[in-house]
Amino acid sequence: MARNPRYDILFEPVKIGPVTARNRFYQVPHCTGMGVQMPKTLAAMRGVKAEGGWGVVNTEYCSIHPTADDAPYKFCSLWDDDDRKVMATIADAVHEHGALAGCQLWHGGEYVVNRASRLPPISVDGSPAHYLWPLQTRAMDRQDIRELRRWQGEAARRAVQAGFDIVYVYAGHAYLPFQFIARRFNHRNDEYGGALENRVRMLREMIETTRDAIGPNVALAVRFAVDELMGDHGVAAGAEGREVVEMLAELPDLWDVNISQVTNDSMSARFSEEGFQERYVSFVKKVTTKPVVGVGRFTSPDTMVSQIRRGVLDLIGAARPSIADPFLPKKVEEGREDEIRECIGCNICRSCNNEGVPIRCTQNPTMGEEWRRGWHPERVQPRRSDKRVLIVGAGPAGLECAVTLGKRGYEVALADAADEPGGRINAECRLPGLGSYARVRDWRLGQIAKLTQVELYPASRMTAADVLEFGAQHVVIATGARWRRDGVGMASHDPTVAEGAPRIFTPEDIMAGAVPAGPVIVYDEDQYYMGGCLAMKLVQAGLPVALVTPGGEASSYCRMTDEHDKVQARLIELGVEIVSNRQLLGFDGGGARLACVYTGREFRQGAASLVLVTMRRPEGSLYEELAADPAALAAAGIAGLARIGDCLAPGAVVHAVHAGHLHARELDEPAKGDVPYKRERAII
Numbered sequence: 217m218a219r220n221p222r223y224d225i226l227f228e229p230v231k232i233g234p235v236t237a238r239n240r241f242y243q244v245p246h247c248t249g250m251g252v253q254m255p256k257t258l259a260a261m262r263g264v265k266a267e268g269g270w271g272v273v274n275t276e277y278c279s280i281h282p283t284a285d286d287a288p289y290k291f292c293s294l295w296d297d298d299d300r301k302v303m304a305t306i307a308d309a310v311h312e313h314g315a316l317a318g319c320q321l322w323h324g325g326e327y328v329v330n331r332a333s334r335l336p337p338i339s340v341d342g343s344p345a346h347y348l349w350p351l352q353t354r355a356m357d358r359q360d361i362r363e364l365r366r367w368q369g370e371a372a373r374r375a376v377q378a379g380f381d382i383v384y385v386y387a388g389h390a391y392l393p394f395q396f397i398a399r400r401f402n403h404r405n406d407e408y409g410g411a412l413e414n415r416v417r418m419l420r421e422m423i424e425t426t427r428d429a430i431g432p433n434v435a436l437a438v439r440f441a442v443d444e445l446m447g448d449h450g451v452a453a454g455a456e457g458r459e460v461v462e463m464l465a466e467l468p469d470l471w472d473v474n475i476s477q478v479t480n481d482s483m484s485a486r487f488s489e490e491g492f493q494e495r496y497v498s499f500v501k502k503v504t505t506k507p508v509v510g511v512g513r514f515t516s517p518d519t520m521v522s523q524i525r526r527g528v529l530d531l532i533g534a535a536r537p538s539i540a541d542p543f544l545p546k547k548v549e550e551g552r553e554d555e556i557r558e559c560i561g562c563n564i565c566r567s568c569n570n571e572g573v574p575i576r577c578t579q580n581p582t583m584g585e586e587w588r589r590g591w592h593p594e595r596v597q598p599r600r601s602d603k604r605v606l607i608v609g610a611g612p613a614g615l616e617c618a619v620t621l622g623k624r625g626y627e628v629a630l631a632d633a634a635d636e637p638g639g640r641i642n643a644e645c646r647l648p649g650l651g652s653y654a655r656v657r658d659w660r661l662g663q664i665a666k667l668t669q670v671e672l673y674p675a676s677r678m679t680a681a682d683v684l685e686f687g688a689q690h691v692v693i694a695t696g697a698r699w700r701r702d703g704v705g706m707a708s709h710d711p712t713v714a715e716g717a718p719r720i721f722t723p724e725d726i727m728a729g730a731v732p733a734g735p736v737i738v739y740d741e742d743q744y745y746m747g748g749c750l751a752m753k754l755v756q757a758g759l760p761v762a763l764v765t766p767g768g769e770a771s772s773y774c775r776m777t778d779e780h781d782k783v784q785a786r787l788i789e790l791g792v793e794i795v796s797n798r799q800l801l802g803f804d805g806g807g808a809r810l811a812c813v814y815t816g817r818e819f820r821q822g823a824a825s826l827v828l829v830t831m832r833r834p835e836g837s838l839y840e841e842l843a844a845d846p847a848a849l850a851a852a853g854i855a856g857l858a859r860i861g862d863c864l865a866p867g868a869v870v871h872a873v874h875a876g877h878l879h880a881r882e883l884d885e886p887a888k889g890d891v892p893y894k895r896e897r898a899i900i
Contacts, residue, residue, distance in 0.1 A: 217551030223517050225524055227549060230271070230507055230531055233435035233469025235381045237271035237316055237531065240524065241545040242509045244472060245274040245320035245384065245439070246535035247569040250584075251290030254896045255302045257574060258292075260587035262317075263309030265538055268593070269545030272382065272531070273310045274318035278303070280371035281364075284323040284392075287332035288572045294321070294371040300378045307379035318382035318437065319375040321368060321426075325392030326353045326401070340395045341403045361408065361418065364392070365425045372429035382470070383430050385422045388441040390477050393419045397460060398444070398451050412456055416463055423467050438468040441476030443496040451476070453496040458503070465504040472509050472533065473497045478566075479778040481511070482536070485561025486649030486745075487782045491519055498528045509533040515540075515558040517548045539565050540579040542593050557593075557659050560652040564870045567776035578656060578870040581616065581877035588893040591881065599625040600884035603855070606631065606686050608678045608838060609694030611639020612869050613861025615660035616876030617692055621883065622667035629688065630670060633677035637661060639696050640862070641869070643727035647749040648756065656869060680841040684848055690856040692879060693839040697832035697862040699723050705741035705830025707766045707799045707813070713826070719805050721827045726750050732825030734759035737808050739800050740829045741765070743772040744868065747829040748783050754827075755790045762793040762821060766813045770794045795821060832866040839863065856883075 219227070227239045243265050250258040265273045278292035279285065292306075293299050303319065310317040326339035327346045337345055342355030356364070368385070375383045387393035395401035396418035402409050408417050419438075426436055442457035444450030451457045461471065474481045475496050483492065491512040500508045509531035514520050520532045537544060540559035547555050557579050565583075568575045577583040582591040605621055607614045610632035618630040636642055638657035645654040664670050683691055699722040703712030713720055721732050723746055736759050740747025748771040751763045763770050770787055774780040787794060798810040798819065807822040839859045842849060849857060860879045861872040 219549050219551050220553070223521060223548050223553075225521055226517060226532070226545075232272075232316075232382065232437075232507055234433050235316055235435045238314060239269070239271040239545060240520075240531050241270045242272045242531040242533050243270045243274055243538045244509065244511055244533040244535050245276055245318070246539070247276045247289075247291075247566075247575070248584075249290050249569045249572060249574045251276070251292050252299060252302045253290050254574065255305050256896055257584070257587045259305045259309040261575075261584065262306050263312060264586050264593065265542045266310045266313035266315035268538075268541075268543035269549060270315055270538060270542075271545075272316045272318055274382070274384075275303070275306060275320055277322035277386065278319055278371070278375075280321050280323055281367040282333040283330060283335050283338055284328050285330040285333040285335070286324060286328050289569065290572060291322075292319075294319075294374040294378075297374070300374040303375070303380075304378040311379065316381040317379065318384065319378070319380040320384040320386050320439065321371050321375065322386045323364065323367070323392040325395045327391055340392075340401050341409075343401065358406075364418075365421055368422050369425045369429040372426045376430050376434050380434070382435045382437050383426060384437045384439055384472070385419065385426050385468070386439050387419050388439040388472075388474055388476060389481065390441070390444070393422055394441060394451075394476070397456070400449060412459055413463070416460055419460075420464060420467070423464065427467075435469040437470040437472050438464070439472040439474070441481070442473050442500065444476045445480050453499060457496075458499055461500055462503045466506065468506060470507050470509065471500055471504060473500050474511055479781060482563060482566055482778055483782070484563045484777060484779050485513070485652040486779060487786075488513070488561070490514060490516060491523065494523070494528055501527050501530070507531060511535060513537060513559055513561055515544070515556060517553050536561065536563075536565060539575065539577050539583055542580070554662065558655045560655050562653070562869070563777035563779060564868065566778045567773075570776045570778070576870055576874070578868075578873060579659070581874045585893075588895070589881075596620055596624050596881065597885070602627075603689040603884070604687065605629070605690045605692065605883075606683065606688035607692045607694055608632075608683065609639065609696060609861075609863065610634075610637035610672070610674070611694060611696050611861065611872065612641060612656050612660075613872040613876035614639070614692070614694035615657065615664070616873045617694065617860060617880045618670050619660050619663045619667070620877050620880030622664065622670035624880065624883075626669065626883070628670045629673060629686070630664070631673040631676040631678050633675070635675045637672060637674055643724070646727065648752040650745070650749060653869065656873065678838065680838060683838070683842060684852040684854070687853070689853055690883065691842070691854055691858070693836070693842075693857070693859040693863055694861050694876065695835040695838055695863045697834045697866040699828065699832050700830055701828055703739075703800055703828055703830055707741055712800050713803050713828070717803070717805075719825045720803065721825060723750060723827070723829055726753065726827060731757065732759070732827065734761075734825070735823050736761050736825045736827060737803075737821060737823040738763045738827045738829060739765070739808070740767075740770070741831065742829045743767045745771060745774065747771060748774070748787060750827055750829065751787060751792045752790060755792050760791075762795055762823065763787065764795040764798050764800065764808065764810065764821060766797065766799045768796055770796070832862065834863045834866060836863050
């Protein structure tokens with residue numbers, strides 16, 4: 217298909233100092249959980265982005281010196297020439313597909329504690345380290361400042377030697393150059409402290425050092441956080457954030473602007489809309505002639521065009537949208553914008569980096585698998601047989617499996633008991649803040665509509681007899697899981713309430729419209745989004761709610777998705793009582809018996825109803841009945857029977873989608889043994 221002319225502006229080249237980006241699609245630096253420890257994995261992932269049409273593809277944070285050691289988190293580094301050789305593989309992979317390669321040089325200051333290097337952490341004025349760590353930073357003296365500039369210059373030279381076209385000075389996300397600027401970090405009384413002009417001196421000098429190091433043929437970018445959402449306590453776009461840009465307006469070749477810290481910049485869809493950073497960054501183009509890139513979880517090309525035409529940005533920055541769909545630019549260019557796999561803003565990508573593992577994506581199951589499994593986001597291997605496949609269950613696992621098998625060329629029938637396909641997504645996307653989760657269902661249904669070899673059968677509950685009579689040669693059971701209503705979970709492996717006790721509710725009950733009598737206890741052992749969302753839903757319905765959890769805070773896992781501070785604030789603002797470090801022992805219809813998870817001391821929490829968010833039980837009866845009769849399967853011509861997703865191992869949506877994709881990729885493929893993917897490792 218031809219490109220829609222209204223999107224032509226997105227494909228105009230943009231000059232960035234001495235280099236030119238082929239279009240306005242700019243993959244900003246973002247973490248991957250890969251770093252120099254996994255160079256082949258990282259290079260393959262960045263290369264796919266370039267192949268997908270991004271005009272510029274940047275690295276993640278790239279440490280300039282062992283005093284910026286973020287272990288155990290995986291990061292890039294340019295400490296020496298061996299690092300340079302590794303980083304060159306990334307630049308080469310990006311260049312192979314015609315994109316510019318950018319390198320974001322980084323020093324974290326008090327945001328790193330040098331666990332691996334064991335060097336004393338450095339900071340502007342000797343503040344405690346950002347992490348809970350029994351070692352304070354030491355204040356930088358003038359020699360340290362000279363050394364910082366030297367490290368930046370040497371790393372910049374290595375970046376150029378590695379082949380990068382754009383080199384960054386990184387003053388965003390509250391890292392070291394930004395720490396010099398922000399008053400709350402900088403209490404120095406020398407020429408680097410006090411008045412803003414002095415506090416900006418470090419950033420100015422790093423720009424000058426980097427310019428000298430990279431020479432005339434490489435562009436210099438500054439990444440700067442113009443607002444910290446802290447009002448007068450922090451840098452603000454209406455005050456010092458703007459003044460900093462005005463002071464340095466023409467020094468870099470590109471301004472990459474955002475808000476700080478990472479939890480704000482990567483705000484989940486629960487707490488932000490597409491383009492949410494515009495109000496903070498829109499001033500930048502008014503005070504500089506240099507091109508400006510910014511982010512906002514952009515997935516709509518119309519929103520992108522609007523940002524450019526209204527003079528907000530010159531380049532459309534993306535981290536998470538480029539993860540969800542590395543081929544987003546290509547799809548717009550080819551008139552296939554309806555096929556964009558839109559980011560849902562769940563921040564599973566952020567959780568992987570925070571856990572120190574390679575990045576994953578709910579929408580894009582190939583993310584992080586490009587090298588080790590050879591998966592491509594837009595291409596799958598053709599089928600190896602003429603098998604007809606029956607998938608029972610059209611939740612996220614079944615939908616993804618059907619789409620991928622259909623693209624491989626298999627004839628697929630997808631049956632679901634519900635009137636509307638989507639499984640758990642249909643209910644969860646109606647919870648507060650989770651509307652974007654519907655994209656998981658909708659994108660796959662859109663793909664199925666284009667695949668003539670995939671037939672969808674809603675309102676079709678399948679029995680074992682139905683499956684045997686269907687005429688499929690391979691059967692996949694993807695019937696999901698349901699929340700338990702007996703209290704069994706992480707904290708207790710034994711029931712704490714009777715299965716049929718009155719006034720006991722599960723998440724399915726509440727999502728289906730049940731309104732319990734108040735006050736209500738939401739007992740959350742799951743500790744991800746479900747308990748918090750249900751508490752919000754119930755309190756918004758006018759019920760007094762207490763969220764009780766054995767965790768140290770509400771929705772503890774949301775620390776991994778960078779949402780914990782906003783979840784806590786929202787619950788508190790809504791009036792939800794948060795009762796942490798308490799395990800459920802029982803419920804009698806008038807209250808819950810709780811115990812301190814540390815001391816065992818018992819407490820009573822009054823309530824008329826109890827909502828249990830503990831664990832889910834796989835809906836595996838259909839699979840078990842079929843698997844119990846191999847002779848019947850053979851007689852029916854069914855050569856393969858499998859279960860995937862929540863009906864095998866209940867998890868988050870990302871796990872269900874990945875399970876569906878994995879099964880579809882592996883059907884009829886040769887067995888790969890006990891280690892089914894390539895590993896990057898040092899072999900001695």
